[in-house]
Amino acid sequence: MNRRDALLALQREYRGRAEAIRRDLGRGHSADFAEQAQQRQNDEVLEALQAEAELGLDLVNRALQRLADGNYGLCLKCAEPISEARLNAMPAAEYCLRCATLN
Template identity: 45%
Template sequence: MKYSQVREDLLKKQRELEDRLGRIDQHLTKPGNQDWSEQAQERENDEVLEAIGQEAALELRSIKLALRRMDEDEYELCDSCGETIPEARLKAMPFTRHCIRCAERLQG
């Protein structure tokens, strides 16, 4: 496979994110402190952890989609126009589903 190193990197990142999400979930489900002021601080911390968890979950979905696209031999194809995404773009942005032209059009 042409992108075997990219695949390996994505799988490693997937494992790291799954581990991180597991630790976040573990922290968020543990019982709270009995002290009200401590509970307030814990809640603030939980909000930060929830935001980090949401970002990690989004990145994890992107990784899984990229891996599926590799399995289906669609990794190099732009979702919008069907043209080939340049190899350099895929290596720089392994989650991308769009060529530069379509990505710019979607952002603008």
């Protein structure tokens, strides 16, 4: 799979995840007070997961823009190439390993 296809697959995954969480958060709550308390705790977890999915989607969208601009795979901090191994593991990586560990 090429980089663009990998990024598009990640984009679909994050979008799907965020949409599913939005649907779950949009459902009503029980009239039972004890159950409402549990549902509100679950909502907090879902909100954190939604934020994570939206952050991932943002990272992927920025990587797709860098790909379109012709500077995908270059560290945003030092402008050196990001290793193939790192890009294989994290296609939306913005920083080389050295700069990522310094942040």
